[in-house]
Amino acid sequence: MDGQKSTLESVIEKTALKAFNPQSDASSRSEGQRELSAILSRSNTTALMSALSKLTQPDRVPPQLRVHLMDVLTLLPQRPDGVRATLEFVFSVHPSSTIRASEAAAPQKQGANITMEALKLASNLLSTPPKTVPPEQWFFGIAPQLLTLLDGKDGADLAKAAAYVIGFGVLGRKQFGAPGTPGWKAFAEPMLAKINPTLLSGEPTKEPLVFSAGVDEVVDLRKEVILVEADDLRIALRRLSSLLDSHPNPGLTRRLLAPLMHPLWTLSSWPPAGKELDDRYRRPANTLLNIYLRISGSPEKFQALLSNLLTNGSTDASKPRWIFDKAGDSGIQIRRLQESASNADLELNLGLLESKSEAFLELLQSVGTDSDISTLFLRLLQNSLESAETTREIKMIPEARREKDPTVQLIEAKVLQKMMEKLSDRLVSSWKQMLELVSQILKKSENSSVAADDDATPVALSLLNLVVTAPGFQKANVRADILASIEGSLERISKLQADDVSQTARNLALLLKYRDAIEDPSERTTAPTDRQIEDRKTYNLAISYITQADSPPPVRTEGLNLLSGLIRAGSPILDVQATLVLLSSLLNEDDDYVNLTVVKLFTHLADRHPRSTIKEILEHYVDANELETTDTRLRFGEALLQVVQRLGETFSGDTARQVGEALLAIAGRRAQRLKTKAKQDRQERLKQLKNKAAQDAWQGEVPDLSELEEDQTEDEKLRNELIAQIVSGWESKRGAEDVRMRASALSIFSVAIETNIAGLGAPLVEASVDLCLNVLALEPGPETGILRRAAIILILHFVRSLADARESGRRLGFGLTDSSRQDIARVLEYIAQTDSDGLVQQHARDVVESLHNWQLRTLVPSAAEFQSDRNTSDLTRLAGLNIGAALSLPSLEPRARPKIEEVE
Numbered sequence: 001m002d003g004q005k006s007t008l009e010s011v012i013e014k015t016a017l018k019a020f021n022p023q024s025d026a027s028s029r030s031e032g033q034r035e036l037s038a039i040l041s042r043s044n045t046t047a048l049m050s051a052l053s054k055l056t057q058p059d060r061v062p063p064q065l066r067v068h069l070m071d072v073l074t075l076l077p078q079r080p081d082g083v084r085a086t087l088e089f090v091f092s093v094h095p096s097s098t099i100r101a102s103e104a105a106a107p108q109k110q111g112a113n114i115t116m117e118a119l120k121l122a123s124n125l126l127s128t129p130p131k132t133v134p135p136e137q138w139f140f141g142i143a144p145q146l147l148t149l150l151d152g153k154d155g156a157d158l159a160k161a162a163a164y165v166i167g168f169g170v171l172g173r174k175q176f177g178a179p180g181t182p183g184w185k186a187f188a189e190p191m192l193a194k195i196n197p198t199l200l201s202g203e204p205t206k207e208p209l210v211f212s213a214g215v216d217e218v219v220d221l222r223k224e225v226i227l228v229e230a231d232d233l234r235i236a237l238r239r240l241s242s243l244l245d246s247h248p249n250p251g252l253t254r255r256l257l258a259p260l261m262h263p264l265w266t267l268s269s270w271p272p273a274g275k276e277l278d279d280r281y282r283r284p285a286n287t288l289l290n291i292y293l294r295i296s297g298s299p300e301k302f303q304a305l306l307s308n309l310l311t312n313g314s315t316d317a318s319k320p321r322w323i324f325d326k327a328g329d330s331g332i333q334i335r336r337l338q339e340s341a342s343n344a345d346l347e348l349n350l351g352l353l354e355s356k357s358e359a360f361l362e363l364l365q366s367v368g369t370d371s372d373i374s375t376l377f378l379r380l381l382q383n384s385l386e387s388a389e390t391t392r393e394i395k396m397i398p399e400a401r402r403e404k405d406p407t408v409q410l411i412e413a414k415v416l417q418k419m420m421e422k423l424s425d426r427l428v429s430s431w432k433q434m435l436e437l438v439s440q441i442l443k444k445s446e447n448s449s450v451a452a453d454d455d456a457t458p459v460a461l462s463l464l465n466l467v468v469t470a471p472g473f474q475k476a477n478v479r480a481d482i483l484a485s486i487e488g489s490l491e492r493i494s495k496l497q498a499d500d501v502s503q504t505a506r507n508l509a510l511l512l513k514y515r516d517a518i519e520d521p522s523e524r525t526t527a528p529t530d531r532q533i534e535d536r537k538t539y540n541l542a543i544s545y546i547t548q549a550d551s552p553p554p555v556r557t558e559g560l561n562l563l564s565g566l567i568r569a570g571s572p573i574l575d576v577q578a579t580l581v582l583l584s585s586l587l588n589e590d591d592d593y594v595n596l597t598v599v600k601l602f603t604h605l606a607d608r609h610p611r612s613t614i615k616e617i618l619e620h621y622v623d624a625n626e627l628e629t630t631d632t633r634l635r636f637g638e639a640l641l642q643v644v645q646r647l648g649e650t651f652s653g654d655t656a657r658q659v660g661e662a663l664l665a666i667a668g669r670r671a672q673r674l675k676t677k678a679k680q681d682r683q684e685r686l687k688q689l690k691n692k693a694a695q696d697a698w699q700g701e702v703p704d705l706s707e708l709e710e711d712q713t714e715d716e717k718l719r720n721e722l723i724a725q726i727v728s729g730w731e732s733k734r735g736a737e738d739v740r741m742r743a744s745a746l747s748i749f750s751v752a753i754e755t756n757i758a759g760l761g762a763p764l765v766e767a768s769v770d771l772c773l774n775v776l777a778l779e780p781g782p783e784t785g786i787l788r789r790a791a792i793i794l795i796l797h798f799v800r801s802l803a804d805a806r807e808s809g810r811r812l813g814f815g816l817t818d819s820s821r822q823d824i825a826r827v828l829e830y831i832a833q834t835d836s837d838g839l840v841q842q843h844a845r846d847v848v849e850s851l852h853n854w855q856l857r858t859l860v861p862s863a864a865e866f867q868s869d870r871n872t873s874d875l876t877r878l879a880g881l882n883i884g885a886a887l888s889l890p891s892l893e894p895r896a897r898p899k900i901e902e903v904e
Helices: 002-019 026-042 045-055 063-074 082-093 116-127 135-149 156-170 182-195 230-246 250-268 275-296 299-307 346-350 353-367 370-390 406-422 431-444 456-468 480-493 499-513 530-547 553-569 576-586 592-608 610-622 630-650 653-667 674-698 714-730 739-760 762-778 782-808 818-834 838-857 863-871
Strands: 226-228 322-327 331-336
Touching: 002 026, 002 045, 002 063, 045 063, 045 082, 082 116, 082 135, 082 156, 116 156, 135 156, 135 182, 156 182, 156 230, 182 230, 182 250, 226 230, 230 250, 230 275, 230 331, 230 553, 250 275, 250 299, 250 322, 250 553, 275 299, 275 331, 275 353, 275 553, 299 353, 299 370, 299 406, 353 370, 353 406, 370 406, 370 431, 370 456, 431 456, 431 480, 456 499, 480 499, 530 553, 530 576, 553 576, 553 592, 576 592, 576 610, 592 610, 592 630, 610 630, 610 653, 630 653, 630 739, 653 739, 653 762, 739 762, 739 782, 762 782, 762 818, 782 818, 782 838, 818 838
Parallel strands: none
Antiparallel strands: 226 331, 322 331
16 A cells, blocks of 8 residues: 555656656657646546645745645545545544554444544645635535535545534635525535525526417416425535534524524424434424524524414415425425415415324423513413404404404414413413513403403403412512502402402402511522522523433533633622532533533633532542543543633632642552553453453464454554554553543643642642653663653653743742752753654753753843842942943933032
8 A cells, every 4th residue: 555655756756757847848748748637537536635735844845836836735625525635634633533554444334433623634735715716606616515415325424524614614704604605605505595595695597387278378387496305405404513513602593593583383293204304304493493592592493483384385475485295104394385476375274283293392391491481471461362362353454554464363372271281380381470460450351341342451360379478578679650550450449340350459449558568577598689690591591402302412512601600700690519519410522512521611600610610620630439430530630620710810729739749640650540450450351251261262372363464564564453452551560540531630730730840739640750751761661652752741841830920920839950850851862862752852952952951041041030130239329330221322301500509
């Protein structure tokens, strides 16, 4: 394989030199360009990308040739397989990736070690158009490939990578991802227009077929044009779901789903017609609609859905009219209506009122908050009472003044009835809104001629009774104008002839008058402020979004964003300990987006509650009970590192001591994990039993089947064996701490030294330097290379921190003596000559150089000492010379001349 790559590299170089040699004649250059074009066209994209990336390195080829080869390299993603080749090439060569070179061209279906660093690099390469290519041409060339990868047929890892490139690299940038931009047209519009054809920026390409039946008669024989086939609609729903699940960005989710709310409602509430139709259309549409309403739901959006409960498609006469239509037994397609078509399906749609209203109630119950439900209920109730009032008298109303469609009134009445039946416990969440509605209704019922047959007044009195008798109700918390209006209305209604209504009004008036005197003052609770009420609602909503088992990734991310807002605002509603436990449980998951957000929340909490936050993180990072996996502990290590950096100079005292002691305990060689050792012993015994059974089956030694891989070169085999040895050496042996955890602990300690070395104190810093020197001297194996790197970096940060403190004039209370400096330099000089890791050698040379520089700096006073000496110098002034005066230009202002005065 390496031989083939080197051959291709040399052939391209030779042919390119011939094609772009300025000293050759035109015919020779033309022939070379044809040869180069032929070589490029028949070469494999992955091999071509590898060869060109080497040829375009600085000083590899002449500058004028490098420019042409760079142009070829940048256009490789435009090939039919260029996007996938680019992704796999970046993942295979990026330093943070552990994909073997032999796996680079293999299908990524079994999972790949794709790191966030490699993913960001690949996203930048694909989402940034070259200067020589217009953005429209670039995005329309790579968009079909990325959208195909979203289908998941090439593996879940590549689907997530494609979603990251689309969501973060293109649609997440205002330059390319705003509606109307090239990125939006190439990536978002193809998906959205398949669900809502009104969003298509161009006119439909299919023209109606018109045949003439005579001289004066034209007959349209075509049926309605099919705008979107059933398969295209299914693919669009699947791709949109894959994009939003793999890239949980609430802002992008709102932008993509906002214009699809009504089509998604139509599909999600489609009459059931078998499991296949549900899996293809109803369930994906319902999931997307749930995501959108959870993230940006409001009473106005639910009201809009209610007003279009029976709507199918777009019936706006100013735009092309289309509807969803069943295609076969398990398909749904979109067809275009004829211009002469009318809303003839209205009577048929009314037959779906029962099922649609049931589906709306289920949707409202699952995604609507108590505030949304209460507000919607009050609006529907108010609309119902107003419509009932207007129907008592028969009037001639002009067409232009008709307020509402009778169908909408029927729908609202149906839904209002079902809400009172199934959501009665969630209808009143804000008694202030309820009192405002009661005040309005009672005001209209003051006329006796109307109130005699008024159905609204008993309802309003019942609602008022519900609010006044609620625990904790106090008149002092009611707005004065609303309270006066209600009391006045009750007094006037109580004087009417209707016995039941007047008696109820009198009772409520007395209850409202003496309500505060009835309740024992000692049992009264302080009414929460409006901010506390809103914070409580936000907190409950965030917790429900995060903890619900069926919450999609965008919804969980939105919940974390809501929780982040409460933390930054310092809301008293937050239970700090419960929040820390919740964040710790989330950090156990493997979702990178959730983990990054959780780490940020830990840093925000540390601003106000540093001790509790660090204690919670340390408990999981140390893992004394051996319950966490190594990956999970490393995530808590990342959280601890960022918290230490966030605390800065405040990282000191007992907090710094506890962190330092825990880190040194993990980094040392004496840490023992007994449960891990017992588990390893069980696994070793099980492995021996399996090997014995295999030997019995083979009647001898089991052959090594890995030697049968003929596609690996000797260099690749040696490299893979070394990697396997290093990775296996990382894991805990005989109950010792994992090497990765020890390296992580040293890395965090080095950051703590860099952040505030004085806060750690002399004993911990001295112990850490001794530990690092022992690691460098006693653990020279290849599997501990990452540990020695962390150790040498800690010593480097220690020396630099001492130098920075000396230059700034800070007194640490400890320092570096000449004997200690010489001992450290002697050990590091030996490591720089003998260590097997080149990076450790380079770092050791850097530290030795820093120590020599430190020695030279001690011979001269620091900047702070020099300034101090100038300020305290005994020689302050000579006759006619001001030594301590700052340098400045001579003054241009006139000065008074000296005067000689006679003094007695």
